Amino acid sequence: MANESYDAGSIAVLEGLEAVRKRPAMYIGSVTRKGLNHLIYEIVDNSVDEHLAGFCSEIHVTLEKDGSATVWDNGRGIPVDMHSKGISAERVVFTTLHAGGKFDNNAYKTSGGLHGVGSSVVNALSTFLEIKVSRDGFIHYDKYEKGVPVVDLVDGLLPTVGKTRKTGTWINFLPDPQIFEKTRFKGSEVASRLHETAYLNPNLTIYFEDLRGENKVSEIFHEEEGIVGFVKDMNKNQETLHEPVILRGASDGIEVEIAFQYTTEFHENILGYCNNIYNAEGGTHLTGFKTTFTTVMNQYAREIGVLKEKDSNFTGADIRNGMSAVISVKHPDPIFEGQTKTKLDNQDAAKVTGKVTGDEMVLFFDKNLEMLKVILSSAEKAAKIRKAEEKTRTNLLTKQKYSFDTNGKLANCESRKAEECEIFIVEGDSAGGSAKSARDRKYQAILPIRGKILNVEKASIDRILANAEIKTMITAFGCGFSEGYGNDFDISKLKYDKIIIMADADVDGAHICTLLLTLFYRFMPDLIFQGHVYIAMPPLYKAMPARGEEEYLYDDEALEKYRKKHKGSFTLQRYKGLGEMDADQLWETTLNPKTRLLKRVEIDDGKMASDVTEILMGAEVAPRRSFIYENASYAELDI
Numbered sequence: 001m002a003n004e005s006y007d008a009g010s011i012a013v014l015e016g017l018e019a020v021r022k023r024p025a026m027y028i029g030s031v032t033r034k035g036l037n038h039l040i041y042e043i044v045d046n047s048v049d050e051h052l053a054g055f056c057s058e059i060h061v062t063l064e065k066d067g068s069a070t071v072w073d074n075g076r077g078i079p080v081d082m083h084s085k086g087i088s089a090e091r092v093v094f095t096t097l098h099a100g101g102k103f104d105n106n107a108y109k110t111s112g113g114l115h116g117v118g119s120s121v122v123n124a125l126s127t128f129l130e131i132k133v134s135r136d137g138f139i140h141y142d143k144y145e146k147g148v149p150v151v152d153l154v155d156g157l158l159p160t161v162g163k164t165r166k167t168g169t170w171i172n173f174l175p176d177p178q179i180f181e182k183t184r185f186k187g188s189e190v191a192s193r194l195h196e197t198a199y200l201n202p203n204l205t206i207y208f209e210d211l212r213g214e215n216k217v218s219e220i221f222h223e224e225e226g227i228v229g230f231v232k233d234m235n236k237n238q239e240t241l242h243e244p245v246i247l248r249g250a251s252d253g254i255e256v257e258i259a260f261q262y263t264t265e266f267h268e269n270i271l272g273y274c275n276n277i278y279n280a281e282g283g284t285h286l287t288g289f290k291t292t293f294t295t296v297m298n299q300y301a302r303e304i305g306v307l308k309e310k311d312s313n314f315t316g317a318d319i320r321n322g323m324s325a326v327i328s329v330k331h332p333d334p335i336f337e338g339q340t341k342t343k344l345d346n347q348d349a350a351k352v353t354g355k356v357t358g359d360e361m362v363l364f365f366d367k368n369l370e371m372l373k374v375i376l377s378s379a380e381k382a383a384k385i386r387k388a389e390e391k392t393r394t395n396l397l398t399k400q401k402y403s404f405d406t407n408g409k410l411a412n413c414e415s416r417k418a419e420e421c422e423i424f425i426v427e428g429d430s431a432g433g434s435a436k437s438a439r440d441r442k443y444q445a446i447l448p449i450r451g452k453i454l455n456v457e458k459a460s461i462d463r464i465l466a467n468a469e470i471k472t473m474i475t476a477f478g479c480g481f482s483e484g485y486g487n488d489f490d491i492s493k494l495k496y497d498k499i500i501i502m503a504d505a506d507v508d509g510a511h512i513c514t515l516l517l518t519l520f521y522r523f524m525p526d527l528i529f530q531g532h533v534y535i536a537m538p539p540l541y542k543a544m545p546a547r548g549e550e551e552y553l554y555d556d557e558a559l560e561k562y563r564k565k566h567k568g569s570f571t572l573q574r575y576k577g578l579g580e581m582d583a584d585q586l587w588e589t590t591l592n593p594k595t596r597l598l599k600r601v602e603i604d605d606g607k608m609a610s611d612v613t614e615i616l617m618g619a620e621v622a623p624r625r626s627f628i629y630e631n632a633s634y635a636e637l638d639i
Contacts, residue, residue: 329349
């Protein structure tokens with residue numbers, strides 16, 4: 001029973017960086033590899049801010065043999081002089097939340113490190129962090145262990161370990177295994193993020209090295225074409241309709257840069273950035289661009305006769321079909337939703353982005369009518385196919401009922417409150433039957449699918465919409481279908497807060513999961529971006545000791561730990577599939593919210609997600625084989 005007294009003694013105060021170590025996900029999003037890599041990005045973003053301020057031209061990032069990461073730049077160097085707190089300013093930056101130059105409007109015009117917690121959070125979550133600051137002719141040194149300084153100050157200032165004529169900051173840190181699930185950085189993801197940063201900053205050079213393993217990696221990222229080169233890279237495997245277009249402008253202290261290009265592919269790929277930070281969920285800058293682009297293109301369509309007086313306007317999805325675009329804004333005072341900056345929320349960003357888009361589009365297309373006609377022709381084709389498909393889609397997707405059916409399909413839940421409902425997508429009649437028996441009928445729906453669904457990366461839209469399993473899923477979710485030949489997707493109509501993929505823990509199960517994620521990412525991306533897609537984690541083993549309680553083990557690593565800590569004999573049951581579990585076991589391990597494990601699907605790098613989806617699920621064999629070889633060390637083997 002909880003203590004009934006609630007007074008001043010009940011209020012916990014975490015001093016210094018204790019709060020970060022207590023609740024790390026509040027500051028870096030998660031303690032998975034995504035959060036792990038985020039530590040590097042926080043330090044790199046500080047160096048990029050130095051570049052934006054005009055004082056840094058090079059950033060070096062190294063993944064060291066011992067598992068640590070090193071980031072150094074040739075900027076001004078973190079201030080090391082005496083702070084008003086009576087210690088070196090560097091010590092204040094690395095031990096105090098919300099301390100740094102980002103809060104001084106004179107120090108940085110724009111900054112990606114809005115919250116000013118990056119350096120101190122990385123410090124708090126590292127086994128150790130060393131720093132060398134080259135400034136004022138000396139190399140100043142400091143070191144921390146789990147956020148606690150271990151170097152004695154000299155009259156409040158850092159000791160020096162040498163002289164130098166250079167300036168800059170060198171930081172080496174090792175993530176704390178007590179905090180993170182895994183402490184091995186994903187080199188390809190770090191490199192992709194650094195490459196994006198180089199595209200967004202054409203005057204910056206970034207050096208990347210991965211010294212781990214037998215095959216050392218060394219890359220230099222310097223992209224003089226900026227986001228034009230970014231768009232070219234996005235479309236390198238596509239048939240393009242024209243050369244990339246660049247639009248630039250500024251207003252009210254907000255700088256806007258937009259690059260776009262159309263391909264023959266019928267889906268859009270638009271990435272948004274604010275102050276060099278990728279906004280996975282978009283935000284007001286993307287809204288301003290899309291709204292204005294649609295309006296202006298419809299005006300052009302009527303002026304040149306593509307749309308007649310009786311015709312309805314093209315939809316935004318019609319006009320953006322085939323578009324690849326990068327929207328980058330520099331904002332002096334950005335407001336993000338969430339610490340990890342996944343969505344921009346400034347209304348003035350929408351206004352300025354829209355103004356720049358409208359003004360610069362007119363100037364460009366008035367001089368490039370042939371390109372305009374090519375784009376409008378693509379929109380016209382998309383609109384015609386959309387209208388034809390709408391009739392087919394209505395017939396295919398609206399006739400099914402949300403009920404406990406008799407043909408093995410959706411077994412719905414009783415509640416109609418989306419915020420408390422969840423739907424499990426289960427492969428196979430056996431597992432589906434067990435899940436239906438095990439579930440809580442009040443709020444858990446079960447949707448069995450038979451075999452592997454269609455690979456939508458290779459299929460035409462008519463085949464996709466004709467696929468029985470896909471039709472059933474779209475109907476069940478209730479929010480429609482987006483991308484391709486139209487966009488009738490409305491996330492507000494989603495009938496379930498959680499969409500949970502529940503597949504066997506083997507190769508076939510992983511393939512089914514991948515096919516489903518490809519469908520969601522290409523045609524219902526907001527399900528992922530808004531955090532509604534999960535992957536269930538059924539156990540691989542059940543350990544039954546001669547004495548003591550039984551325990552479910554979810555992977556081989558857990559099994560090894562169990563073997564080391566458990567004394568005495570035990571029987572081990574290996575689950576080859578969900579169908580082998582009875583209803584009670586399935587409820588306890590996979591369905592019960594109090595005991596189950598779920599992985600939420602998130603996208604941190606939009607370009608990389610699109611590229612990897614295309615490589616792994618596309619028609620070309622050679623790029624897929626190459627990708628598998630390069631990433632074999634990260635694979636989880638089913639032996």
